[in-house]
Amino acid sequence: MSRRVTSVCLHVGLLAVAAVTIFPFVWMLMSSFKYADEISAVDQHLLPRVWTLDNYRSIQEHFDVVRLFGNSLLLSVAITAIAVYSSLLGGYVFGKYRFRGRGPLFALVLSTMMIPWAVVLIPRYTMFTDAGLQDSYASIIIPAAISSFGIFMMRQSMNNVPDEILEAARIDGASELYIFHRIVAPLSVNAISALAIFQFLWVWEDYLWPYLMLTTPSKQVLAVGLTTFSGQYSTDYGGLFAATTVSIIPVVIVYVIFQKRFVAGAASAAVKG
Amino acid sequence: MRLVVVTTIIVAILALVAWPILAALLGSLHDWNPLNGTYRWVGLANYHRLFADPVFWTSTVNTVVFMAGAIIGRVVLGMALAYAIYSRLTRAKTLFRTLFYLPTVTPIVAVAYVWRLMYNPQFGAVNSIFGFDVNWLYDSRFALPAVMVMTIWKDFGFAVILYLAGLYSLSADVLEAAEVDGAGAWPRFRRVIWPMLRPTTLFVVVTSMIGYLQAFVQVFVLTAGGPGDSTSLISYLIYQQAFVKYDFGYASAAAFVLFIGTALLTMLSFRAQSAPWRGKEAHR
Numbered sequence: 001m002s003r004r005v006t007s008v009c010l011h012v013g014l015l016a017v018a019a020v021t022i023f024p025f026v027w028m029l030m031s032s033f034k035y036a037d038e039i040s041a042v043d044q045h046l047l048p049r050v051w052t053l054d055n056y057r058s059i060q061e062h063f064d065v066v067r068l069f070g071n072s073l074l075l076s077v078a079i080t081a082i083a084v085y086s087s088l089l090g091g092y093v094f095g096k097y098r099f100r101g102r103g104p105l106f107a108l109v110l111s112t113m114m115i116p117w118a119v120v121l122i123p124r125y126t127m128f129t130d131a132g133l134q135d136s137y138a139s140i141i142i143p144a145a146i147s148s149f150g151i152f153m154m155r156q157s158m159n160n161v162p163d164e165i166l167e168a169a170r171i172d173g174a175s176e177l178y179i180f181h182r183i184v185a186p187l188s189v190n191a192i193s194a195l196a197i198f199q200f201l202w203v204w205e206d207y208l209w210p211y212l213m214l215t216t217p218s219k220q221v222l223a224v225g226l227t228t229f230s231g232q233y234s235t236d237y238g239g240l241f242a243a244t245t246v247s248i249i250p251v252v253i254v255y256v257i258f259q260k261r262f263v264a265g266a267a268s269a270a271v272k273g
Numbered sequence: 274m275r276l277v278v279v280t281t282i283i284v285a286i287l288a289l290v291a292w293p294i295l296a297a298l299l300g301s302l303h304d305w306n307p308l309n310g311t312y313r314w315v316g317l318a319n320y321h322r323l324f325a326d327p328v329f330w331t332s333t334v335n336t337v338v339f340m341a342g343a344i345i346g347r348v349v350l351g352m353a354l355a356y357a358i359y360s361r362l363t364r365a366k367t368l369f370r371t372l373f374y375l376p377t378v379t380p381i382v383a384v385a386y387v388w389r390l391m392y393n394p395q396f397g398a399v400n401s402i403f404g405f406d407v408n409w410l411y412d413s414r415f416a417l418p419a420v421m422v423m424t425i426w427k428d429f430g431f432a433v434i435l436y437l438a439g440l441y442s443l444s445a446d447v448l449e450a451a452e453v454d455g456a457g458a459w460p461r462f463r464r465v466i467w468p469m470l471r472p473t474t475l476f477v478v479v480t481s482m483i484g485y486l487q488a489f490v491q492v493f494v495l496t497a498g499g500p501g502d503s504t505s506l507i508s509y510l511i512y513q514q515a516f517v518k519y520d521f522g523y524a525s526a527a528a529f530v531l532f533i534g535t536a537l538l539t540m541l542s543f544r545a546q547s548a549p550w551r552g553k554e555a556h557r
C-alpha cells in the first residue's frame with residue numbers, strides 16, 4: 001500500500017469517528033430549535049425547517065432553568081475553590097515535609113480512591129440526615145471539600161517546587177503560610193488549573209448526592225433538574241433537548257477555549273500515576 | 274501548619290470514609306429501614322437473601338458483561354485512534370484529539386438523556402440514520418449493548434489521550450530501530466508498541482474497571498434497569514434497594530460484596546502486571 005493510500009484511509013477513518021463523536025451534540029442542538037411536530041416527524045432533517053426558541057421559553061417558564069443553572073454554577077465554583085486549596089495544602093505537606101507516618105498516611109489517602117460510592121453512600125446519607133444537614137448546601141460541600149485525588153495530584157506536582165527556594169525563604173524569615181501562598185501556589189499553577197477543571201466537571205455532573213440531599217426544588221442542581229423535568233414532562237421532547245443543551249453547551253464552549261489545559265491535565269494525571 | 278493539615282486529613286478520612294465503611298458493614302448485618310426506624314440484628318440474613326436473589330445474579334452477570342464490553346471497546350478504540358493520530362501521515366492531530374475527548378468532559382446525566390432520545394424508536398437518530406426499526410432500550414436483546422455503546426462513546430476519548438501520551442513518551446530510538454529492521458506496520462505494533470504501552474493499558478483497564486463496576490447514571494437514565502432486569506447493574510440494584518425500597522440493610526450487604534469484588538479485581542490486575550512472564554515480555 002502506498003503512503004498516499006494509507007494516509008487517505010487514516011484520515012477517512014478518523015473523520016468517520018469524529019463525525020460519530022460530535023453528531024449527538026449537533027443533533028441535540030438543532031432539535032432544541034425545532035417545534036414538537038418537526039421533532040417527531042417521520043421525515044427527519046438535521047436542520048430545523050422553522051426555527052423557534054419556544055422550547056427554551058417553556059423550560060424557563062415551567063422549570064426556572066436559569067435558577068438551576070445558577071445553583072450548579074455556584075456549587076461548582078465554591079467546591080472547586082475549596083477542594084483545590086485543600087488539595088494544594090495537602091499535597092504540599094505530603095510533598096515537602098518529613099514526618100513520622102507520612103508514607104502510610106499517604107497510602108491511606110490513595111486507597112480511599114478505590115472505594116465504591118455505593119459503600120459509603122448509605123451511612124453518609126444517614127449521617128448527614130441525622131445531623132440536620134439535609135437540604136443545605138453544606139451537605140454538598142463538606143464531603144467534596146477534601147479530595148484524595150486532588151491531594152495525590154498536587155503531591156506529584158511538588159517536584160516542580162525546588163527545595164532550595166523554600167529553604168532560602170525560610171532563612172529569610174518567611175512564615176510557612178507566606179511560603180505556601182507566595183511561593184508554592186504560584187509554582188503550581190499548571191497542576192492547579194488541571195485539577196480545577198476535573199473538580200469543576202465532577203461537581204457539575206454530580207447527580208445522586210444532590211438528588212438525595214436537596215429537597216427544595218429551587219435549591220436543586222441542573223443535573224437533578226433534568227431528571228425531574230423528564231419525569232414530569234416525559235413527552236416534551238423539545239423541552240428535554242433544550243434542557244440538555246443548557247447543561248452541555250457551556251461545558252463544550254469552555255472546553256474548546258481551554259482544550260490544551262484539559263488534555264494536559266488528563267495526560268499528566270495518568271502518566272504520573 | 275503541618276499538624277493542622279494532617280489532623281484535618283485524618284479526621285476527614287475517619288468521618289467520611291472509615292466510619293461509613295464500618296457502618297455499612299454493621300448495617301449489612303441488620304434489618305435496617307430508616308423510614309420506620311427499624312435497626313434489628315439479623316446476622317448474615319441479608320447476605321443469604323442476596324445470594325439467593327436471582328436479580329442479584331442477573332445484575333452481577335450484566336455488570337461483568339457491561340464492564341468487559343466497555344473496557345475492550347475503550348482499549349481497542351483508544352489504542353487504534355491514538356496510533357492513527359500518532360502516525361506521521363496524519364494531519365490536524367490536535368483537532369482529532371480535541372474532538373475525541375469532547376464526550377468525556379460533558380456531563381453524563383445530560384449526555385445520557387441525549388442518547389435516550391437518539392435511541393427513541395419514533396424519531397431517534399440511530400434508527401433514522403441507519404434505517405433500523407428497533408426499539409433499542411425496550412428490547413431485552415439490545416438494551417444492554419445500547420447502554421454499552423453510549424458508555425464507550427462517552428469514554429473512549431480519555432483512553433485516546435492516555436495512549437497518545439504513552440506513545441509520545443516511548444523512546445524514539447526503539448521505534449526507529451524497529452523501522453530500520455524493516456518490520457511492517459502490524460508486526461511493529463504487535464511486537465514493539467503494544468508491549469511497551471502495557472503500563473498505559475494497565476492504567477486504563479484498572480481505572481475503567483473501578484469506574485464501570487460503579488456505573489449507575491447511564492442505566493438510571495436510559496433504561497431504569499429494564500426491560501425486566503436485563504440492564505440492572507450492581508450499583509443500580511444497590512440504589513434501588515436503598516433509595517426506592519429503603520431496605521438499607523440489604524443494600525449495604527450488596528454494597529459490601531461490590532466493595533470486596535472491586536478490591537479483589539484491582540489486586541488481581543496489579544498481580545497480573547507484575548507477574549514475571551509479563552515483565553520478560555515487556556523487556557524483550
